[in-house]
Amino acid sequence: MYVPDLFAGKTALVTGGRSGIGYGIAEALLKLGARVCICARKPEPLAAAAAALAKHGTCVARPCDIRNSEEVEALADLIQTEFGRLDILVNNAGGQFPGLARQLTDKGWNAVINTNLNGTFYVSRIMAERFFIPQQEGNIVNIIVNMLRGFPGMAHTGAARAGVENLTKSLAQEWARYHVRVNSVAPGTIISSGLETYAEPVKALLDRMKQDNLMQRHGTVEEVANAVLFLASPLASYTSGTTLYVDGMDHLHGNRMRMVDMFRK
Numbered sequence: 228m229y230v231p232d233l234f235a236g237k238t239a240l241v242t243g244g245r246s247g248i249g250y251g252i253a254e255a256l257l258k259l260g261a262r263v264c265i266c267a268r269k270p271e272p273l274a275a276a277a278a279a280l281a282k283h284g285t286c287v288a289r290p291c292d293i294r295n296s297e298e299v300e301a302l303a304d305l306i307q308t309e310f311g312r313l314d315i316l317v318n319n320a321g322g323q324f325p326g327l328a329r330q331l332t333d334k335g336w337n338a339v340i341n342t343n344l345n346g347t348f349y350v351s352r353i354m355a356e357r358f359f360i361p362q363q364e365g366n367i368v369n370i371i372v373n374m375l376r377g378f379p380g381m382a383h384t385g386a387a388r389a390g391v392e393n394l395t396k397s398l399a400q401e402w403a404r405y406h407v408r409v410n411s412v413a414p415g416t417i418i419s420s421g422l423e424t425y426a427e428p429v430k431a432l433l434d435r436m437k438q439d440n441l442m443q444r445h446g447t448v449e450e451v452a453n454a455v456l457f458l459a460s461p462l463a464s465y466t467s468g469t470t471l472y473v474d475g476m477d478h479l480h481g482n483r484m485r486m487v488d489m490f491r492k
């Protein structure tokens with residue numbers, strides 16, 4: 228539905244682009260003419276993903292843990308060398324594990340906060356300093372999660388993603404003067420490689436969540452990617468500091484306590 232050259236001449240970085248939603252976003256950007264860099268921690272699957280994506284256009288990859296700002300600086304060096312500029316940053320890398328809040332150790336809590344909140348901030352700040360602010364142009368889309376009514380059973384990620392949603396509003400206002408737009412996409416439950424990382428009893432809960440959804444289904448990677456394409460494009464030129472929910476209305480409706488109830492049984 229988008230014009231085929233929507234992102235011609237543009238360059239994009241998709242963190243966590245080796246799998247699932249990030250891979251789908253990278254593929255969609257490439258198909259619309261962008262040159263794309265992807266990063267993730269695991270070098271082998273990252274290289275395989277970049278090779279597969281390269282059939283759609285120019286795709287480069289570099290291993291990078293977004294929690295390490297030195298590695299993020301090295302990623303910016305690669306983008307400078309390969310592309311000379313960056314137009315679009317998609318902060319997609321992230322994740323968490325299920326558990327009741329009182330069971331979360333300091334290490335587990337910090338792993339999730341460092342990944343989802345701190346890593347997103349490091350990448351945003353470094354790419355803005357290196358590219359967007361000198362260019363006086365840029366675009367950031369953060370992939371968060373539906374946590375509007377809290378995230379019992381995953382309190383760490385709820386807190387981290389709420390932090391990113393608020394960061395979205397702050398950066399959008401601070402960086403408007405540099406013509407940088409910052410928005411978030413909040414997916415509900417999306418059929419992707421990410422869901423495969425969950426074991427029972429969460430797997431059974433996923434079926435229950437599908438029945439609870441007012442559209443009676445989970446979302447697709449393409450539906451998330453389509454929202455990112457819109458926000459990253461000039462179609463959204465007057466939209467910044469906002470969050471678009473791609474969740475079949477789960478943020479409005481449904482029992483948020485199902486995961487907690489499941490752990491209590």
Ligand SMILES: CCCCC/C=C/C(=O)SCCNC(=O)CCNC(=O)[C@H](O)C(C)(C)COP(=O)(O)OP(=O)(O)OC[C@H]1O[C@@H](n2cnc3c(N)ncnc32)[C@H](O)[C@@H]1OP(=O)(O)O
Nearest residue numbers: 321322323324332334335338339342415416421422424429
């Ligand atoms: C149920 C519906 C949800 C729908 C909405 C959301 C869906 C999604 O987001 S799907 C995407 C899911 N994908 C992922 O979550 C993949 C990425 N996740 C991770 O890489 C990890 O979960 C991470 C975020 C914690 C980062 O990992 P890393 O820093 O590499 O950490 P470690 O694996 O070394 O673990 C550190 C520490 O964290 C605790 N911990 C980790 N996993 C679990 C677990 N499954 N259960 C309990 N605790 C866990 C633990 O304390 C770890 O330390 P050690 O005990 O020393 O191992």
Ligand SMILES: NC(=O)C1=CN([C@@H]2O[C@H](COP(=O)(O)OP(=O)(O)OC[C@H]3O[C@@H](n4cnc5c(N)ncnc54)[C@H](OP(=O)(O)O)[C@@H]3O)[C@@H](O)[C@H]2O)C=CC1
Nearest residue numbers: 243246247248267268269292293320321416417419420421
């Ligand atoms: N699937 C779903 O239902 C939903 C997903 N989301 C969010 O969407 C995003 C993508 O999820 P999805 O594709 O499903 O899951 P995946 O687990 O497939 O994707 C996570 C990606 O992030 C990368 N990553 C994780 N930690 C880091 C890190 N510290 N530094 C760099 N890269 C990292 C992973 O690669 P590697 O392990 O090699 O580092 C992987 O490519 C995540 O933020 C997820 O939480 C939000 C709502 C719902």
